[in-house]
Amino acid sequence: xxxxxxxxxxxxxxxxxxxxxxxxxxAVGEILGGSGLASALFERFGDLxxxxxxxxxxxxxxxxxxxxxxxxxxxxxxxxxxxxxGQYAESHAGGRLALCLRxxxxxxxxxxxxxRVLSSLTVGSRSIELADVHWLRGQxxxxxxxxxxxxxxxxxxxxxxxxxxxxxxxxxxxYACINVDTYRHFGRLGSGAVLGAKNVKAVTVVxxxxxxxxxxxxYPKLFKRxxxxxxxxxxxxxxxxxxxxxxxxxxxxxKSLPWRNLQATSDEGIDGVTGETLAEQLxxxxxxxxxxxxxxxxxxxxxxxFAKDHEYLYRQVNYDYESIYAQGTMLGMTNASxxxxxxxxxxxxxxxxxxxxxxxxxxxxAMQRGLIGEAETGVPLAFGDLNGYLAAMRRxxxxxxxxxxxxxxxxxxAAEAYGGEDFACVLGQEMAGYATGELFYVAQSHGFRHxxxxxxxxxxxxxxxxxxxxxxxxxxxxxxxxxxxxCCMVGCLFARGAYPQExxxxxxASLGLREAADNLERAALGVQKKRWSLKFRTGYDPARVRIxxxxxxxxxxxxxxxxxxxxxxxxxxxxAIRDLADDGADDGAASGTAPGMASGIAPGPANGDxxxxxxxxxx
Ligand code: SF4
Numbered sequence: 001x002x003x004x005x006x007x008x009x010x011x012x013x014x015x016x017x018x019x020x021x022x023x024x025x026x027a028v029g030e031i032l033g034g035s036g037l038a039s040a041l042f043e044r045f046g047d048l049x050x051x052x053x054x055x056x057x058x059x060x061x062x063x064x065x066x067x068x069x070x071x072x073x074x075x076x077x078x079x080x081x082x083x084x085x086g087q088y089a090e091s092h093a094g095g096r097l098a099l100c101l102r103x104x105x106x107x108x109x110x111x112x113x114x115x116r117v118l119s120s121l122t123v124g125s126r127s128i129e130l131a132d133v134h135w136l137r138g139q140x141x142x143x144x145x146x147x148x149x150x151x152x153x154x155x156x157x158x159x160x161x162x163x164x165x166x167x168x169x170x171x172x173x174x175y176a177c178i179n180v181d182t183y184r185h186f187g188r189l190g191s192g193a194v195l196g197a198k199n200v201k202a203v204t205v206v207x208x209x210x211x212x213x214x215x216x217x218x219y220p221k222l223f224k225r226x227x228x229x230x231x232x233x234x235x236x237x238x239x240x241x242x243x244x245x246x247x248x249x250x251x252x253x254x255k256s257l258p259w260r261n262l263q264a265t266s267d268e269g270i271d272g273v274t275g276e277t278l279a280e281q282l283x284x285x286x287x288x289x290x291x292x293x294x295x296x297x298x299x300x301x302x303x304x305x306f307a308k309d310h311e312y313l314y315r316q317v318n319y320d321y322e323s324i325y326a327q328g329t330m331l332g333m334t335n336a337s338x339x340x341x342x343x344x345x346x347x348x349x350x351x352x353x354x355x356x357x358x359x360x361x362x363x364x365x366a367m368q369r370g371l372i373g374e375a376e377t378g379v380p381l382a383f384g385d386l387n388g389y390l391a392a393m394r395r396x397x398x399x400x401x402x403x404x405x406x407x408x409x410x411x412x413x414a415a416e417a418y419g420g421e422d423f424a425c426v427l428g429q430e431m432a433g434y435a436t437g438e439l440f441y442v443a444q445s446h447g448f449r450h451x452x453x454x455x456x457x458x459x460x461x462x463x464x465x466x467x468x469x470x471x472x473x474x475x476x477x478x479x480x481x482x483x484x485x486x487c488c489m490v491g492c493l494f495a496r497g498a499y500p501q502e503x504x505x506x507x508x509a510s511l512g513l514r515e516a517a518d519n520l521e522r523a524a525l526g527v528q529k530k531r532w533s534l535k536f537r538t539g540y541d542p543a544r545v546r547i548x549x550x551x552x553x554x555x556x557x558x559x560x561x562x563x564x565x566x567x568x569x570x571x572x573x574x575x576a577i578r579d580l581a582d583d584g585a586d587d588g589a590a591s592g593t594a595p596g597m598a599s600g601i602a603p604g605p606a607n608g609d610x611x612x613x614x615x616x617x618x619x
Contacts, residue, residue, distance in 0.1 A: 003069055003211040004028075004511035008107040010035055011123065012045070015198055016055070016113035018130035022122070025108070029515035029523065033064030034490035035090060036527035037108055038079030042088055045110055049539050052081040052190075052198035053172070053343040055114040062108040062203075063098045065487040066507055067286045067598075068211065069219075072495035075287035075488065076180075083190040083197075084410055087538040088531075090449055091191050094289030095181035096207075098490065101160040103207030103565050115199035118170075120148060124206035126422070137200045140348035141166040141179045148202055163203040166350020169196035171399040173408035175355035175429070178301050179347070183287065183297050183318040187352040188429060188451060219510040227506075229498045231293050238591050239296035239494050240286060241598050244321035245275030248329075254462065254557040256436045257505055258325065260332045261361035262425045264551050265435045269334035271428040273324055278336050284316060296320075296494060302340045317344045322452075325433030326357030330425075332383025333365070345390050349397025357408070358430035360392055362411045366420045374416070376403035391539045422549040434521060437461035438561060439472050446577065448480065448531060454478040465558050467565045473572045475572040477580070482490060484531075526584075532577055533584030540575035 006028055030364055031040045045058040060079040065072045068187070076098040082089035101109060105125040107549040115121075120133040137142055144164045161181055167174035169192030177185045185193070195203075213219065230236045238246060247268065251257040255265040270279060278300060288295035302315040317340040319391030327346065328339040346353050364381040368373045374380060378401065379391040392404075399405045407414040415421040425431045425443055428450025434440045436458045443457030444450055450459060455476050464472070476547045486496055489504060499507075502522060506515035516523065552561045 003102075004065055004513055006513070006515070008033065009105075010041065010108045010110060011106045011128075012110040012112065013121065013123070013128060013130075014113045015111055015115040015119070015130065015200065017270040018115075018128065020128040022106075024192070027515075028065050028513055029519050030526065031321075032485075032488035032516065032520070032523050032527060033067075034075075034077045034488040035079075035484055036488045036523070037533065038062040038090060039065070039527070039531045041087070041108060041110055042079045042081075043530075043534060045112060046081065046088070048088075048534075050061065050081075051081045052086060052194060055198070056066060057081050057194070058110050058112045059099070059191065059194045059198065060108060060110050060536045061101060062126065062490070063102050064107070064491075065511065066489045066491070066504075066515055067098050067107075068102040068221060068505055069213075069511060071230055071358055072292050072294065072492045073489055074291045074492050075218055076101060077490055077491045078178070078186040078191050080191050080194045081538060082174075083172065083193045084121075085539070087540050088107065089189040089191075090356060090491070091178075091180070091188050092453075093180045093184045093186045094292070094492065095184035096159075096161040096290040097163065097180050097205060098183075100159060100205040100207035100288040103159065103209050103211070104205055105209045109203075109205070111198060111200065111203075111237060114197070118199050118201050120202040120204070121200060122204040125209035127206075130339075133201050134203075137170065138167055141200075141350045142182075142348055144202060145179070145182060148204065159207045161205045161207075164350075165195050165207075166348060166397060168399075168408070169348040169416075170194055170201075171396070171397075172196060173351060173399060174410055174413075175352040175359075175408070176350055177352045179350060183299065184289065185352070187354065187450065190352075192350055203515075203556060214511055222503075222506055222510050226498055227293065230495060235497050236294045236296075236494065240294055242279055242527070243276040243286075243296050243298045245278055245298070245319065245324055247275070247321050247323060249274045249276070251434070251436075251443060252329075256434060256462070256556050257329055258425065258431065258433055259329045261358075261365045261423060262431070262435060262554060263328065263365070265554060265556055267329070269332075270329070272334035273336050273339055273536055275321075275326045278319060278324075281393075282336055282340065293491065294494070294573040300336075300340050300600050302344055303337060309383060315340075315344055319343060322433055323353045323357075326354040326430075327389075328550070329519070330357050330361045330433070331389060331407070333386065333389075335386075337384040339518040340390050342393065345393045346397075351393070351397055354432060355430040356393065356396060358425050359396065359407050359411050359414075360389055362415070362420065362424055363392070365423055366415075372403065373418045376401075381589065382456060383405070389496070424547060424548050425550060426582055427551075428545065433555060434458035434461075437567045438554050438569055439464075439476070441547050441551050441561070442468065442573055446477075446542050446570065446573050448535060449452070453483070455483060461556075461558075466561065467568075469565070469568045469572050472569060473576055475498045476573055477576050481524055481528050483527055485520065488524065488527060506594060529580045529584030532581035536581040537585070542570075543579060544571070545574075546548065 073253035282300040432452035447454035
C-alpha cells in the first residue's frame with residue numbers, strides 16, 4: 001500500500017451491528033484531511049438537526065495526508081456534535097492514535113449507531129471486533145485501561161492505541177473527555193459523553209498494516225530538514241525542558257494568570273506551582289506522542305501519602321500549563337503535590353481538567369457567597385483545600401445529585417439554577433488559563449472550538465496595548481486559518497514554526513500529492529468557511545454569546561478591561577465569522593474572497609507570527 005493517496009480511506013462502523021464498511025471519500029486537494037476531513041464526514045453522515053445523543057449521530061476520528069510520513073504529524077481530530085452546546089465540535093489529541101489509525105490502513109474512523117450493551121471496539125487493518133464489556137461499567141479510566149490491556153489480545157503494545165472513557169462519559173457529563181493512551185485526551189466539549197451515549201467504553205486501534213515510503217530523494221531530504229529543525233535548533237526545546245508550565249511564572253508576573261475563580265490575576269503563592277518547582281521536585285520523566293522527537297509530555301510523581309491504596313504505591317500524573325492553572329491557581333492551590341493529586345482524581349473519573357477545575361472554582365465562590373451550601377455540594381469547598389476538591393471531583397464525575405448533575409452540564413447551567421452568572425468564568429466553555437485581555441476573551445467566546453488553540457489571541461493581548469479592532473480581528477481570522485492548515489495535516493500546533501505553509505506544500509508534493517500542494521491556501525480557506533458554516537447550521541449564533549461580568553472586573557498589565565473595546569471586537573469578529581459561514585454555505589468550495597474584506601476589514605499582511613508572547617508564548 002502507498003502511504004499517500006488522492007482520496008481518503010474511511011472505515012465506517014455501525015455499532016448496532018458491529019459491521020464495518022470501508023469507503024473512498026473526498027479529495028485531498030479539496031478537503032485536505034484532519035479538520036477538513038472530519039467536518040466533511042460529519043456533513044455526510046451527521047444529522048444537523050438531531051440532538052447530540054441521537055444514535056445515528058457520528059463520532060469521527062480523522063488524520064491527515066502527512067500522518068506517518070513526517071515528524072510531529074502526531075495528532076488526530078475528533079469531530080462530533082457537542083453535548084455542551086449542541087453544535088458541531090472538534091477536539092484534538094495526540095498519543096499513539098494518529099499513527100495507529102493510519103497504519104490500520106485508514107485516514108478516518110466513523111462510528112454511528114449505538115451498541116446494544118456497553119462495548120469495546122477493536123479495529124485493525126483486517127479486523128473489526130465489538131466485544132461486550134458490561135463488566136467495565138463504572139470503572140475509572142485507569143482501571144479500564146489496565147483491564148483492557150490484560151484481556152486485550154489487541155496487537156503489540158507499541159502499535160495499538162487505547163481510547164476509553166470514565167464514569168463521567170457513561171453519565172453524560174457535558175465535558176467528559178476521551179482518554180487516549182493514558183496521557184493525552186480529546187478533552188473539551190464532551191466527546192466522552194458521545195462515546196458513552198453510544199454504549200462504547202473503549203476503542204482500540206491497531207496499526208498492523210505496512211506502507212511503502214515514497215521513492216526518490218525529495219522525501220528523505222525534506223524529512224531530514226524538518227527533523228533537524230525540530231531537534232537541532234532551539235525551536236522546540238522549551239516544550240521539552242520545562243514544558244508549557246514554564247509560562248506560569250511569567251503570566252503571573254504580568255497579571256494574566258487566573259487565581260481563585262479569577263478573583264485575581266496574580267498571587268505570591270505562585271512559587272509553589274511554577275514549572276520550575278514541578279521540574280525540581282516532582283518531574284519523573286518526559287514522554288512523547290508517536291512520531292514526535294520532541295517529547296513535551298511531562299509526567300510528575302505523586303508520592304505515596306496521596307496514593308492511599310498501598311503504602312509503596314506511587315502514581316504518575318501528566319501535567320502541563322492548562323491543567324496546573326485549572327486545578328491549581330484557579331482553585332487557590334499553591335502546593336504542587338496537591339495539584340497532581342487532584343489531577344489524578346479528575347483523570348480517573350474522565351472529566352476535562354479545564355472545565356472541571358473552573359466548575360469547582362465557581363462552586364467555591366458560590367458557596368462563599370451563600371448561593372449554595374453543603375446541602376448541594378455534600379462537602380465543604382474552600383480555595384486551597386485539597387480534600388474538599390477530591391471529594392467534589394468524585395461526585396462531579398459520578399453526577400451525584402441534582403447540583404453535580406447540573407454542574408456537569410456546564411457552569412452556566414448551574415448558575416441558571418443557583419445564581420452566580422456574573423462570576424461564571426465561561427467564554428463559550430469554561431475558560432482557558434489566559435486572563436490576558438479583551439482579544440482573548442472575545443476569541444475564546446466566539447472561536448470555533450472555544451479553545452485557546454483556535455488562534456493566538458493570548459499572545460496578541462500580550463503584545464498590543466493599543467485598541468486596533470480591525471487589525472486584531474484580521475489577526476484572529478488569519479491566524480485561525482494558518483493553524484487550521486496544520487490541523488488538516490494533522491500536525492502538532494507546537495510545531496507550527498517548523499511547518500510554514502511552503503514546507504507543508506513541499507511535504508505534500510514529496511508524497512506525490514501535487515494538487516493538494518498547489519491548492520493548499522485556497523483549500524484551507526474553503527475548509528475554514530465550511531467549518532464555520534457547519535457550526536452555524538448546528539445552532540451557533542454569535543449574537544447570543546455573553547461575556548460574564550467577572551471579565552470586566554479583571555486587571556491585567558494593561559489595566560482593567562475596556563468594555564467598549566470588548567464590545568467592538570465582539571461585533572466585528574462576529575460579523576467576520578458570519579461572513580465566513582455564509583460563504584461556506586453558498587459555495588461548497590473556496591470562493592477566494594478574503595474574509596476580512598467581506599466584513600469591512602481592510603486587508604493587511606498576515607500577522608500569525610507577529611505576536612510572540614511577552615510572557616513567553618504559552619501554548
Ligand atoms: S510536542 Fe508534545 S503534544 Fe506535540 S506531538 Fe510532541 S509530545 Fe505530542
